[in-house]
Amino acid sequence: MRSKGGKTIRLNPVDEDHQVTDHPARANLEALMDQKLFAQRIRSERSAAYWFAASLWGVSGLVLGAILGAYMMFMAMDSALPLASEAVTRGIAVENARNSVDNRDPILSDPARPQPQP
Structure with a gap:
């Protein structure tokens, strides 16, 4: 007890043995949450495997x-x-044949073509 100015205040200690009562369906809710987490984990693993x-x-x-x-x-x-x-090879042969014919002396003289000087 403690007194303060003529008025007495009583303080009671807190009950240490106070028990929190669980909801009766708590086990079912936890099982449901575990199933959801497990299903989510499986989906995640499956997605990773697909990727x-x-x-x-x-x-x-x-x-x-x-x-x-x-x-x-x-x-x-x-x-x-x-x-x-x-x-x-054919192209080279054709070019060589053309050069050979062009450099040969003509059999008939062409007045339009200048004659090479010997």
Whole structure:
């Protein structure tokens, strides 16, 4: 007890044994929340797995496409080289033949064409 100016105030100690009573459906609510968290975790893991698979297939397809494209370009170039070489050789032969004919003395004299000086 404590007195203050003639008036007595009684203070009672706080009850330490006060128990909080739980709601009867608390276990069901916790189980429901656990199920929701578990389902959310499964969705998250599934999403991560899908993204991993998609990126793996995407990168694999990109690498495989690049390799296949390079191989096909090499094969096309390899098969086109003989044709290109033959065309260049024919062009050189035609040019050499044209130069040979142009530098030859004409059989008939053409008055419009100047004669080379010996």
